[in-house]
Amino acid sequence: MKTIDLTTGPVQRVIVTLALPLVGSSLLQFTYSLVDMFWVGALGSDAVASIGAASFYIMLGQAIQSLIVVGTGIKVSQAVGRRDQALIQRYVRAGRRMNLGLGLSFVFLL
Incomplete structure (x- = not known):
């Protein structure tokens, strides 16, 4: 690589x-x-309105998910600066787990 x-x-x-x-x-x-x-x-104005209403939940999910992505990115960047490969892998794995957990929670909530 x-x-x-x-x-x-x-x-x-x-x-x-x-x-x-x-x-x-x-x-x-x-x-x-x-x-x-x-x-x-x-399809008409009712269909457009329903898409607009539903897109709020999509954007809400993306906003919450971006909290994890930005936080993980900061920690990974700091570990890259330290050149600590083990810590990088640990942060990446934790970020993936948190994203998956949050995504599944959001799906089941909606």
Whole structure:
């Protein structure tokens, strides 16, 4: 596996390297929502309203899930800075378990 060290080199290149996947995923999500509204819009205003109401719960789940992702990312970044591979793996596993547990809880709650 190829390892890329983002702690060295020009800061602007590092920031762009980190930001491009986020921008791309946001663009894809926006495009998906827009196409979804076009298709559902043909069914009438009640269908569009129900999609809008249901999307609140989707966004709520994503917001809660992002708490775990950001927190895990911070701890993993600190462990990467220390070059502690065991701690990195531990944080990644804990983040995955927390995401899975929260996701399943949210699914069963809804």
